[in-house]
Amino acid sequence: MNMPIETSTRSLPRPLRRSVTTLLAAGFAVTALTGCSADGNQASGDTQVPAASAEGNAATEQVVELTDGWAKAADSNMTSVFGSLKNTGDQSVTLESIDAGDTAGVAELHETVMNDQTGSTEMKRVEGGFEIAPGETKTLEPGGDHMMLMELQCAVKSGTDLTVELGFDNGRTQQITVPVRDYAGAQEHYAPGEEHSGHGEHSEMPSPESSALPECHEH
Amino acid sequence: MSTDETPAREGLQRRSLLIGAVAGAGVTGIGAASAVGLNEAFGAAEDPTADHSDAARHGLQVEPFHGARQAGVATLPQAFSAFIALNLNQGASKDSLRRMLRVLSDDAAALTQGRAPLWDQEPWLAENPSRLTVTFGFGPKAMALIDAARAPEWLKPLPAFDIDQLQDRWNQGDLLLQLCCDDKLTLAHAQRVLLKDSRSFAKVRWIQDGFRNTVGATPAGQTMRNLFGQVDGTVNPYPGEEDHEKVVYGRDGFEPWIEDGTSLVLRRIHMNLDTWDEADTPAREDSVGRKLADGAPLTGSQEHDEPDFEAKGPLGFPVIASYSHIRRSRTDNPDEKIFRRVYNYDLPVADASGMSRSGDISGGVSNTGLIFASYQSDPIQQFVPIQKKLDDMDMLNTWTVPIGSAVFAIPPGCEEGGFIGDGLF
Ligand code: HEM
Ligand SMILES: [Cu+2]
Numbered sequence: 008m009n010m011p012i013e014t015s016t017r018s019l020p021r022p023l024r025r026s027v028t029t030l031l032a033a034g035f036a037v038t039a040l041t042g043c044s045a046d047g048n049q050a051s052g053d054t055q056v057p058a059a060s061a062e063g064n065a066a067t068e069q070v071v072e073l074t075d076g077w078a079k080a081a082d083s084n085m086t087s088v089f090g091s092l093k094n095t096g097d098q099s100v101t102l103e104s105i106d107a108g109d110t111a112g113v114a115e116l117h118e119t120v121m122n123d124q125t126g127s128t129e130m131k132r133v134e135g136g137f138e139i140a141p142g143e144t145k146t147l148e149p150g151g152d153h154m155m156l157m158e159l160q161c162a163v164k165s166g167t168d169l170t171v172e173l174g175f176d177n178g179r180t181q182q183i184t185v186p187v188r189d190y191a192g193a194q195e196h197y198a199p200g201e202e203h204s205g206h207g208e209h210s211e212m213p214s215p216e217s218s219a220l221p222e223c224h225e226h
Numbered sequence: 227m228s229t230d231e232t233p234a235r236e237g238l239q240r241r242s243l244l245i246g247a248v249a250g251a252g253v254t255g256i257g258a259a260s261a262v263g264l265n266e267a268f269g270a271a272e273d274p275t276a277d278h279s280d281a282a283r284h285g286l287q288v289e290p291f292h293g294a295r296q297a298g299v300a301t302l303p304q305a306f307s308a309f310i311a312l313n314l315n316q317g318a319s320k321d322s323l324r325r326m327l328r329v330l331s332d333d334a335a336a337l338t339q340g341r342a343p344l345w346d347q348e349p350w351l352a353e354n355p356s357r358l359t360v361t362f363g364f365g366p367k368a369m370a371l372i373d374a375a376r377a378p379e380w381l382k383p384l385p386a387f388d389i390d391q392l393q394d395r396w397n398q399g400d401l402l403l404q405l406c407c408d409d410k411l412t413l414a415h416a417q418r419v420l421l422k423d424s425r426s427f428a429k430v431r432w433i434q435d436g437f438r439n440t441v442g443a444t445p446a447g448q449t450m451r452n453l454f455g456q457v458d459g460t461v462n463p464y465p466g467e468e469d470h471e472k473v474v475y476g477r478d479g480f481e482p483w484i485e486d487g488t489s490l491v492l493r494r495i496h497m498n499l500d501t502w503d504e505a506d507t508p509a510r511e512d513s514v515g516r517k518l519a520d521g522a523p524l525t526g527s528q529e530h531d532e533p534d535f536e537a538k539g540p541l542g543f544p545v546i547a548s549y550s551h552i553r554r555s556r557t558d559n560p561d562e563k564i565f566r567r568v569y570n571y572d573l574p575v576a577d578a579s580g581m582s583r584s585g586d587i588s589g590g591v592s593n594t595g596l597i598f599a600s601y602q603s604d605p606i607q608q609f610v611p612i613q614k615k616l617d618d619m620d621m622l623n624t625w626t627v628p629i630g631s632a633v634f635a636i637p638p639g640c641e642e643g644g645f646i647g648d649g650l651f
Pocket of ligand 2: 087117130131153154155197
């Protein structure tokens with residue numbers, strides 16, 4: 008499924024940001040507006056700005072095209088975001104960083120590698136980001152490369168939408184909003200940094216009762 | 227008998243589509259695509275133009291998920307069913323229920339159309355939807371969370387009946403997921419995906435697996451038989467028949483609880499096959515008022531002949547006994563009608579031997595019965611009077627015992643991008 012892609016609108020006041028949505032997939036417009044993003048607004052109580060009123064603000068272009076975006080639900084600690092990022096332009100772009108705003112203390116790009124010593128897979132931070140050649144698609148998926156949110160400040164709940172901002176080499180940014188789902192996989196051990204090593208043990212399924220952190224607001 | 231020509235059958239078929247046809251057709255093409263009915267899909271041997279290619283195989287048939295009404299009620303009954311009652315977690319709120327319904331609706335929409343959700347770890351098991359439908363129902367607790375003011379008055383346990391031996395483990399739950407599918411493997415997978423989705427919101431109260439004949443095992447359009455061997459489902463307001471709309475979705479005196487919504491009464495009814503074995507054909511037929519061979523009324527020669535309740539035998543007794551199931555379950559009040567869409571159950575038994583006795587709900591070598599799914603606009607006005615009459619007198623009670631009972635409000639369907647129940651939030 009194609010996800011709505013939000014271009015950088017940092018200059019806008021917060022409630023307006025996520026509503027300025029550039030809809031990429033032809034025919035997706037209606038679904039997206041009544042679906043995930045509208046749904047998110049309901050949950051957070053944001054006022055939704057009709058897409059039309061945002062049209063004048065189309066100064067920023069989308070950098071990559073996101074499809075199949077989603078994130079794993081987590082009550083605490085850390086979680087991952089997945090999806091396919093297609094470079095539809097004619098210049099190579101490099102995804103260098105991600106920013107999860109208030110949701111996570113740390114947000115990084117990760118790869119999953121085999122540890123020669125232990126024989127098991129581990130994830131570690133990617134230096135230099137993911138370069139995506141023109142026409143190419145970078146796939147981020149469980150068991151492979153992914154976007155990692157650590158030091159979660161709030162519980163990322165199944166059935167909500169999560170918005171993160173992608174940072175690219177040329178200084179451009181792009182917001183993406185993805186649905187959050189419970190998922191038992193994506194538990195690779197985090198290799199460096201003792202402080203983040205709890206990932207592997209985080210196998211408890213999130214539930215309303217077990218949630219210690221407040222629920223994330225969808226924005 | 228053949229019901230192939232009846233409007234009922236066309237009504238049932240109308241909604242069934244082939245995946246390939248849908249994919250290529252777009253919205254405007256659906257009318258044309260739906261002309262591909264079950265007979266064609268089955269590759270009916272007599273039809274030389276029938277499509278025998280793999281693309282026409284039954285596994286690729288889909289039932290729509292989105293629309294004004296939920297699928298799984300008027301849908302031609304699939305071979306297998308799983309009725310799943312969930313109990314919402316203690317901390318459930320309106321918001322968590324909304325999130326849960328969004329997740330379940332999204333995944334049900336995908337799975338019924340033969341698409342695996344992104345987070346499905348066995349996506350290949352979604353490739354043959356086999357007319358999978360997922361129908362949502364709200365129990366009292368779910369409705370109380372969503373909007374107590376809109377909860378229908380009848381959404382509560384049915385009154386107790388003397389014949390009941392209800393076991394609490396089969397009674398009311400908070401949320402119902404009714405999965406029906408022509409393929410058991412596809413069904414098992416869809417069930418797994420939806421239960422994984424539900425895990426952080428609710429726990430499973432019960433799952434009632436049911437079955438009918440598999441596709442192609444019996445002539446298309448033939449009324450099913452239950453495990454007593456009876457033709458079961460002859461007189462029923464099928465889709466396309468004139469009273470279907472009123473019975474299921476309300477009108478002419480029935481106020482539907484919500485436009486395009488209905489109700490499900492789910493009774494789990496034990497059938498004692500051991501004592502049924504002790505009854506010979508005349509006694510069996512007398513108990514129902516119909517012949518076992520073809521389901522014809524005792525006063526007729528064909529299944530769909532109208533029973534003549536006035537006809538008397540040589541000794542002056544009614545041919546169709548006053549205590550027979552069809553005499554008792556047909557009331558004079560035209561409002562007291564239900565739409566039955568039942569499934570058989572037959573659970574594995576272990577260390578089983580001997581015979582069980584009348585009224586027993588265990589023992590013997592079988593654990594068998596009916597998942598009696600009854601849809602109607604208003605259970606109190608429609609279902610309860612019939613059940614009350616059967617409670618007072620019905621020869622079939624000799625061999626049957628209700629052991630579970632639940633009532634669910636079936637909300638309307640949702641449009642693409644929405645979720646089931648969204649109009650109530
Ligand atoms: C294990 C339990 C039951 C068995 C084996 C059973 C079996 C049958 C059979 C063989 C028929 C005749 C064929 C037909 O028209 O479908 C029939 C008719 C019917 N049954 Fe049942 N039944 C059961 C329970 C119930 C219950 C609980 C109800 C409702 C409360 C019910 C309501 C009806 C109705 C309305 C008809 C049609 C009567 C008519 O001709 O107008 N049945 N059933
Ligand atoms: Cu990671």
